[in-house]
Amino acid sequence: MIHYEEFVLDNGLRVFVHEDESTPMAAVNILYNVGSRDENPDKTGFAHLFEHLMFGGSRHIPVYDEPLQKVGGENNAFTSPDITNYYITLPAANLETAFWLESDRMLSLSFDPQVLDVQQKVVIEEFKQRYLNQPYGDVWLKLRPLAYQQHPYRWATIGKDISHIEEATMDDVKSFFYKYYLPNNAILVVAGNVTVEQVKQLCTKWFASIPAGEPYFRRLPAEPIQTEARKLETSAKVPLNSLYKVYHMPGRFEPGFHTTDLLSDMLGRSKSSRLYQKLLRDTPMFSSVNAYITASIDPGLLVIQGNVNKGVSLEEADAAVEAIVHEFIDQPVSEDELAKVKNQAEATLAFSEVELLNRAMNLAYAANAGNPDLVNQEAELIQAVTTDDIQATARKVLRKENCSTLYYRVAE
CATH class of the missing domain: 3.30.830.10 (Metalloenzyme, LuxS/M16 peptidase-like)
Known part of the structure; x- marks a missing residue:
């Protein structure tokens, strides 16, 4: 049984707290309600590209990993067709460092053209290594569009084509960020040796001032029932x-x-x-x-x-x-x-x-x-x-x- 308490900030950020006094650690998980299914069919791979860009520096923090490592923390992220998820584990005594880092990323990326260029190259290389140059690597590039005719699950998280990432512009990146990376399109879960009151205070300090954006209502085409093999x-x-x-x-x-x-x-x-x-x-x-x-x-x-x-x-x-x-x-x-x-x-x-x-x-x-x-x-x-x-x-x-x-x- 996972016990939890929930509250919502005025900007729409939903926060869940799971208290566990048996551990000296804390986990801070931010889920953004955007995955590859939300992409423009002509600009796929953006959700995954953003996972990379979110580690490339934010408005006030040029290097994300360094301050986290100094307080004994670790972090990572993953993208799926449904969501993009970022997580940190660190000693509970240093919990505020995670709030500082994640709130600054939610507030705004640095939008550094050099970071975009570097991460585009990283993702393109990943596309080649994992999907094109590895035995059976392209299976899901072929299976998805075979199984799905209408629903955006028909392309893989990495994207339909390398060119979609190669041709991504800074305007594309900003548009994606300000549509999906919003407090009212995110869920924050804090678990471990923490208290609800402590988390409320930290949320008020670090997240409450981030403005909400336009609500995102998903209107995806339903996949028709398959009627022939x-x-x-x-x-x-x-x-x-x-x-x-x-x-x-x-x-x-x-x-x-x-x-x-x-x-x-x-x-x-x-x-x-x-x-x-x-x-x-x-x-x-x-x-x-x-x-x-x-x-x-x-x-x-x-x-x-x-x-x-x-x-x-x-x-x-x-x-x-x-x-x-x-x-x-x-x-x-x-x-x-x-x-x-x-x-x-x-x-x-x-x-x-x-x-x-x-x-x-x-x-x-x-x-x-x-x-x-x-x-x-x-x-x-x-x-x-x-x-x-x-x-x-x-x-x-x-x-x-x-x-x-x-x-x-x-x-x-």
Whole structure:
């Protein structure tokens, strides 16, 4: 259970405090309600670029990391299709340093042309290294636009094309910042050896004077229900042929999410999963195979992926996976099999909440979805899933018409 108290500043900044006297540390997490799904289709990769720019100096602080390191703190950030998240961990005695740093970044970046130039080059190099020059690195550059026809999940967080980052101007950067990097478009979570009153005082001192901006109301195109199977083939210099199958599924906080999550665990989470047992242990068609979900806020994807052993064709591998998928549709699962994946899921959840920072992040994520109490309902929702739910979800999600398949071949 993650206990918390909440208050809102006059400028719209929502603040959550999770007190934990058992640790000498504090975690400060700021979630901005902007991800790659919010980008202009002709200017993608900006949310990720901003993650980099936010470390390039702000109005009064030219070097972000240096003062934090002096007080024993660490920081990082990540961008997803849904959010951009910045976090700091430091001794609770030095909490105010985190408030000083984060409030100055929220107030304004330095908008230094040299910083923009440097970070553009960094992101472009990352695009090349991780997505273009790495085996299978471009998979999601191909899978996303195959699976999504309308929704902006159709491009990866890094962006659709390098040129979008290369051609970014300072005006583009300022426009993005002043639209999304606002106190009324952010959630601040402070966790650890802190008090609510202490956090209120620091928020009043460091954040209250930052002006609110125009509220951002998300109006994204909904992805139509997929009504026919899709298929794409590609090839590159990769070690083995690979199979990717993706199925549309409910969003992170929608009904049916946890059922689909557990279904994916049964398919391919561990060595006791069906894909592993039947396609690696019993009949070694794959060198690796697993299943997982994207867990995005808007309707996401259940993914099955595997590297196919030499001597096995992609068509044979695909047919073998389809046979296992159809078992879920045609035959009820056992209570024992469901109980096993429930226990795995609950153990993962409990382990994640040991870390103070994870508690802060999970609270911020649930609050951003509209209901912070969701952070404490996970175990209950997992346990509520029944074997009938699994089979009904399998019939809905694992339909052939709901699947997009990518054959990734070894280039000859």
